[in-house]
Amino acid sequence: MEPFKEQIMNFRKFEFATTMKVLGAYPEDKLDMKPAEKSRTARELIVTFIREEYVCRGAMRGDLRRADSPQSIPDGLQDMLEMLNQIHNEVQEMIAQAGDQELNRIIDFYGYQMRAIDALMAELHDQIHHRGQFSVYLRLAGAKVPSIYGPTADEPMGK
Numbered sequence: 001m002e003p004f005k006e007q008i009m010n011f012r013k014f015e016f017a018t019t020m021k022v023l024g025a026y027p028e029d030k031l032d033m034k035p036a037e038k039s040r041t042a043r044e045l046i047v048t049f050i051r052e053e054y055v056c057r058g059a060m061r062g063d064l065r066r067a068d069s070p071q072s073i074p075d076g077l078q079d080m081l082e083m084l085n086q087i088h089n090e091v092q093e094m095i096a097q098a099g100d101q102e103l104n105r106i107i108d109f110y111g112y113q114m115r116a117i118d119a120l121m122a123e124l125h126d127q128i129h130h131r132g133q134f135s136v137y138l139r140l141a142g143a144k145v146p147s148i149y150g151p152t153a154d155e156p157m158g159k
Contacts, residue, residue, distance in 0.1 A: 002100065002103075004103075004117065005095065005098070005103060005117070008095065008117060008120055008121060008124075009092060009095050009096065011121075011124065012088075012091075012092065012095075012120070012124055013092065015124060015127065015128060015131075016088050018131070018148055019049065019127060019128075019131050020081065020084070020085065021146045022131055022134055022135060022138065022145075022146060022148065023046060023049070023077075023081055023084075023134065024077075024081060025138055025143050025144060025145070025146050026042060026046075026077065026134070026137065026138055026141060026143055027141050027142070027143050028076065028077040028078075030042060030141040030142075031043040031046075031077060033137065033140065033141055034137075035136060035137060035140050042134070042137050042141070043075075043080075045130060045133065045134055045137065046077070046080050046081075046084070046134075047073050047080070048130055049084055049127060049130060050070065050073060050080065050083055050084050050087060051069050051070075052123050052126060052127055052130075053084060053087040053088050053091055054069045054070065054087060055119075055123055056091045056119075056120055056123050057087065057090060057091050057094065059107055059109070059116045059119040059120055059123070060091060060094040060095065060098060060102065060116060060120075061094075062102070062105050062107055062116065063107065063108075064107065064108065064109065064110070070083065091120075095120070098116075102116060103115065103116055103117040104116070104117065107119060109122065131148070132148075135148065
């Protein structure tokens with residue numbers, strides 16, 4: 001496996017596990033909460049993660065217009081997380097099966113011409129950004145914030 005392909009697969013796997021831990025810590029009865037009027041609800045922010053994985057699938061197919069965003073998103077937290085897990089695993093498998101031609105093909109990524117594998121990295125960074133936003137939602141909802149890259153007030157070092 002080419003080094004960058006292996007690296008992005010491992011990076012996506014590591015970051016996804018952390019994201020699922022953060023999203024899974026959210027209280028289901030507060031999915032409609034939002035921290036400010038301009039903000040998305042927690043539910044809408046979780047849907048963003050799902051849609052971004054569909055964008056990754058479109059990138060792997062060579063065309064974001066083929067992202068095929070889901071027609072319907074489940075209402076329950078666990079069902080949304082299962083949908084997210086399923087599309088993430090599908091994209092991971094697509095990356096694993098892809099050759100250099102698929103990974104290096106130039107796609108239109110929101111007006112930028114870039115390789116599909118670079119679009120995957122851009123989406124991953126955006127997901128990490130949204131995960132940071134979501135950690136604030138956890139705190140405001142009274143939930144415990146799990147460790148992301150290090151200890152939190154709820155998961156201190158050594159506990």
